[in-house]
Amino acid sequence: MPQIFTASADTRLRTGMLLVALVFAGCLLFLGGFMDATYATLVGWVRDQPVPFSHAHHVGALGIDCRYCHTSVEVSAEAGLPPTHVCMTCHSEIWTGAPMLAPVRQSLATGTPIAWRRVARLPDYVYFNHSIHISRGVPCVTCHGRVDRMPLLARAEPFQMRWCLACHRDPASHLRPRDQVTRMDWSEWDRHPERHADFGRRMMARYHIEPAKLIDCSTCHR
Ligand code: HEC
Ligand code: HEC
Ligand code: HEC
Ligand code: HEC
Ligand code: HEC
Structure with a gap:
């Protein structure tokens, strides 16, 4: 009678199980890396837009302030996107016939937002x-990056929970004079941390910011 389970079959079974375990561990490691990679966080990704609106052009070159278009950023939860007539304050005069702006003209004519x-x-x-972030002097650039250099807008930060928490644990060094929140270039400030060493600490006290409350789950999950 032939033997069903030979010694070599047993070895093959063990090797097979080891392989399965290794592949499984490999998958877990890969997924872990994947969650951190730009595929999952979307950092640096741009999307096709109905009109190729350029922040580099309008903010960087023309110097239009963020609040001209994102009007509610200081007073509400949402920054808001500009209604079409805001574009038309300029584009009823310049680039009026440009094919690129056809969706803008159509939006105005039909009353349908872009x-x-x-x-x-x-x-x-x-x-x-x-x-709340704007009133405490957290600049746009900290969360949205150098939009003044973006021809098409890309996400600058991962927006993961630990990213929010990293600042909430210790916001002092991120605080800036609140009348300058839309300023993009803080390199001069960052080059001389000793000149501003006290600023963050003073603002923490003035605004009564308590990191312990800021990392409480109910702050962001209500
Ligand atoms: C002339 C108008 C205008 C100005 C000025 C402007 N924006 Fe925008 N912004 C837009 C429009 C239109 C969109 C939607 C299209 C796009 O994503 O590019 C947008 C989109 C965005 C988005 C992406 C929103 C999302 O979820 O897709 C961010 C972030 C943003 N702007 C930040 C800023 C900041 C920061 C400034 C100032 C430094 C600024 N914008 C100045 C018009 C403007
Ligand atoms: C502390 C980080 C932070 C700061 C500072 C910040 N934003 Fe945002 N912004 C976000 C997040 C997070 C979202 C996504 C919000 C959502 O989907 O609920 C967002 C969304 C937006 C959007 C999309 C429309 C909307 O209201 O959701 C615009 C436009 C925008 N921000 C503009 C600005 C401008 C302009 C400034 C500076 C005046 C600014 N943001 C400052 C984190 C920030
Ligand atoms: C304060 C004036 C102003 C406002 C407001 C404005 N634009 Fe412009 N836009 C300009 C000027 C000036 C140019 C031409 C820049 C050049 O060619 O040097 C331009 C160029 C453009 C272009 C051509 C591509 C490019 O970037 O050069 C597009 C598309 C455009 N604007 C879309 C929009 C949209 C959409 C809005 C509304 C969200 C808007 N603009 C609001 C002044 C404005
Ligand atoms: C660069 C620093 C920074 C980042 C990044 C940041 N925050 Fe904040 N956040 C602050 C500061 C400063 C305050 C104001 C605290 C205060 O006045 O008590 C605040 C306040 C808040 C509040 C209001 C708390 C209240 O008492 O009502 C919410 C909600 C909030 N943040 C959510 C978020 C979320 C969600 C993210 C990530 C997507 C985020 N924040 C990223 C600095 C930051
Ligand atoms: C400062 C804001 C903030 C605070 C405080 C916070 N969270 Fe989150 N949380 C987020 C954001 C932003 C996301 C979305 C992450 C993403 O999309 O990747 C998130 C996602 C989650 C998720 C979904 C799964 C995941 O990890 O993506 C869970 C569960 C969660 N939070 C639980 C908690 C618990 C429990 C606490 C308290 C210990 C807490 N959060 C405190 C901002 C916050």
Whole structure:
């Protein structure tokens, strides 16, 4: 009678099980890396927009302030996207016939907002509020990057929970004079930390910022 389980079959079974375990561990490691990679966080990604609106052009070259278009950023949770007539304050005069701007003219004529595709977005179960960050002097550039250099807007930061928490644990060094929140270039300030060493600490006291409360789950999950 032939032997069903030979000694070599047993070895093959063990080797096979070891392989399965290794592949499984490999998958876990790969997934872990994947969650951190730009595929998952969308950092640096741009999306096709109905109109190739350029922040580099309008902010960087023309010097238009963020609040001209994102009017509610100081007073509400949402920064908001500009309604079409804001574009038309200029584009009823310049580039009036440009094919590139056809969707803008059509939007104005029909009263249908331009369907911008969002790049900076949190899941619905997270609460975020612009106005509190702006009123404490957290600059736009800290969270959105150098939009004045972006021909098409790309997400600058991962917007993961640990990214929010890293600042909430110790916001002092991120605080700036609040009348300058829309300023993009802080390299001069960053080059001389000793001149500003006290600023963050003073603001923490003035605004009564308590990191312990800021990392409480209910701050962002309500
Ligand atoms: C304060 C004036 C102003 C406003 C407001 C404005 N633009 Fe412009 N835009 C310009 C000027 C000036 C140019 C031409 C720049 C050049 O060619 O040097 C331009 C160029 C453009 C172009 C051509 C591509 C490019 O960037 O050169 C597009 C597309 C455009 N604007 C879309 C928009 C949209 C969409 C809005 C509204 C969200 C808007 N603009 C609001 C002044 C403005
Ligand atoms: C002339 C109008 C205009 C100005 C000025 C402007 N923006 Fe925008 N912004 C837009 C428009 C239109 C969009 C939607 C299209 C896009 O994503 O490029 C947008 C999109 C954005 C988004 C992405 C929102 C999302 O979720 O897709 C961010 C972030 C942003 N702007 C930040 C800024 C900052 C910071 C400034 C100032 C430094 C600024 N913008 C100045 C018109 C403007
Ligand atoms: C502390 C980080 C932080 C700062 C500072 C910040 N933003 Fe945002 N911004 C976000 C996050 C997070 C979102 C996504 C919000 C969501 O999806 O609920 C966002 C979304 C936006 C959007 C998309 C529309 C909206 O309201 O959701 C615009 C436009 C925008 N920000 C502009 C600005 C401008 C302009 C400034 C500076 C005046 C600014 N942001 C400062 C984190 C920040
Ligand atoms: C660079 C620093 C920084 C980053 C990044 C940041 N925050 Fe904040 N956040 C602050 C500061 C400063 C305050 C104001 C605290 C105060 O006045 O008590 C604040 C306040 C808040 C509040 C209001 C708390 C309250 O008492 O009502 C919420 C909600 C919030 N942040 C959510 C977020 C979320 C969600 C993210 C990530 C997507 C984020 N923040 C990223 C600095 C930051
Ligand atoms: C400063 C804001 C903030 C605070 C405080 C915070 N969270 Fe989050 N949380 C977020 C953001 C932003 C996300 C979305 C992450 C993403 O999309 O990758 C998130 C996602 C989550 C998720 C979904 C799974 C995941 O990890 O992506 C869980 C669960 C969660 N938070 C639990 C908690 C608990 C429990 C606490 C308290 C110990 C807490 N959070 C405190 C901002 C916050």
